[in-house]
Amino acid sequence: MRSAPGLTGPTWIMARRQTAGRGRRGRAWADPPGNFAATLLLHPQGGPAEAARYSFVAALAVHDAVRALCGPHPILALKWPNDVLLNGGKLSGILLEGVGSGSSIQALAIGIGINLLTVPDTLSVEPDALHPVSLQGETGLTVTPDEMLPALATAFADWQARMKDGGFDPIRRAWLARAARLGDTITARTGATRTTGRFEGIDDSGALILTGPRGRQVIPAADIFFTGA
CATH class of the missing domain: 2.30.30.100 (SH3 type barrels.)
Structure with a gap:
């Protein structure tokens, strides 16, 4: 957010190591070495309601980036409002934070964490929450943060362009097609x-x-x- 005023376009910032990560509602977000932690900084049009839709864009981007790197075999699903699941466990979390005044958002930070290599200590997981899983642990495939970043950025740009051209409806339909427990x-x-x-x-x-x-x-x-x- 300190960098936002000097950035004129979308900017990805990837952390090699994150020691004070946080999730929704101020919860701690553990980030063991080898996992992916990055933030996309945007200057979106519109207010909070429009900005919130980027959570669905980000989830679709994570889904497609994993598929692009790992093929069709991983069983992926999207959990409302901001998680990506692999084989029923939590692979990725997404957090949106915005700054602005009134009904306008001047800067939007989209933080994305993906368990590529390891999972956090299960003692830090909230009771009744889904258990965390890692990409390597579930598939045996090793993906580095440097490989994930361009795949994720490409997928996000694609879904962002679809929302710009068609509004939220194509994003909504695509998200529902991948939704976990729809109808349950x-x-x-x-x-x-x-x-x-x-x-x-x-x-x-x-x-x-x-x-x-x-x-x-x-x-x-x-x-x-x-x-x-």
Whole structure:
């Protein structure tokens, strides 16, 4: 963010070693050596609602970058709102942070972590959360951060161009085609509030749609837990 005023275009910043990483809601993000940690800095058009859509662009980019480097065999899926899964475990997390005033976003940082080589200590994983997995541990394939960065940047630029040309709808449809547990019963937790229902999809803003005992509910932000996972 300190670099943002001097940058005129999209800029990727990759960390060789990250010692104070953080995830959503200020949680610690462990980053063992050999894994991927990078941030894309953008100057987006629009406000927070438009900026939030980049979470889906980033997830699609991670999905496609892994496929480009590893082929079609890894079983990948996207977990709302910002995780990429491999064989049912958490491979990657995405965090968006913006700065601006009023309804305008002047700079948007899209942080992406990918467990390429190892997984963090499972003691740091929140209870009921999906277990972390690594690309090498699940597939036997070794991908370095230097190999991941250009593949990810290329995939992100492609999906960003699709959103620029077609709006959020093509991103939404592509994300849903890769969504984990679509049609299953899941639980959304926001603070002390838990909502369980059938995962019907996401709306035009990217909010989660659940259908449960209280009918159809639209949830803009929450942590998701899979029933019976």
